[in-house]
Amino acid sequence: MLNALRYxxxxxxxxxxxxxxxxxxxxxxxxxxxxxxxxxHDPVHRNQALEPWMSPKYVGMSYQLPPEIIREVMQLDRFEGKRVxxxxxxxxxxxSLEELERRVRNAQSKVKILRDQRGRKIFAPTQPHSRDGGR
Incomplete structure (x- = not known):
């Protein structure tokens, strides 16, 4: 093989x-x-309580929300071009973070209803995880 690479x-x-x-x-x-x-896909990383360090993309992936929904819920247009x-x-x-989390969970519920109506499988767990990892 080394001969082939040399060649x-x-x-x-x-x-x-x-x-x-x-x-x-x-x-x-x-x-x-x-x-x-x-x-x-590890259930521990789904529907996590919002933490100050999280990015909107991380929250969207954790809550399985499309980027458009995250952009709308968090009104990200005002932060255009910035890492936030x-x-x-x-x-x-x-x-507060709690109010923002409530808005994200409401959006998740609406998206889940729409997905259920369209017959798509929902992967989100039913119980949210606590900030301490369930300990």
């Missing part, structure tokens, strides 16, 4: 470099996808 490096260095770069991207993004898939945390969103809306 290709000698004869086609550009093609081999492009292939190795493509393989590196495949491994990186494949591993990233698998890790996110495993993380958000849930704490900053709550401060920008002049509400």
């Amino acid at each position: 290709f490096w000698k004869e086609q260095p550009l093609a081999l470099s492009a292939f190795l770069l493509a393989m590196a991207f495949l491994v990186f993004f494949g591993a990233r996808f698998v890790l996110h898939f495993i993380y958000f 945390t849930i704490k900053k969103v709550a401060e920008g809306l002049d509400i």
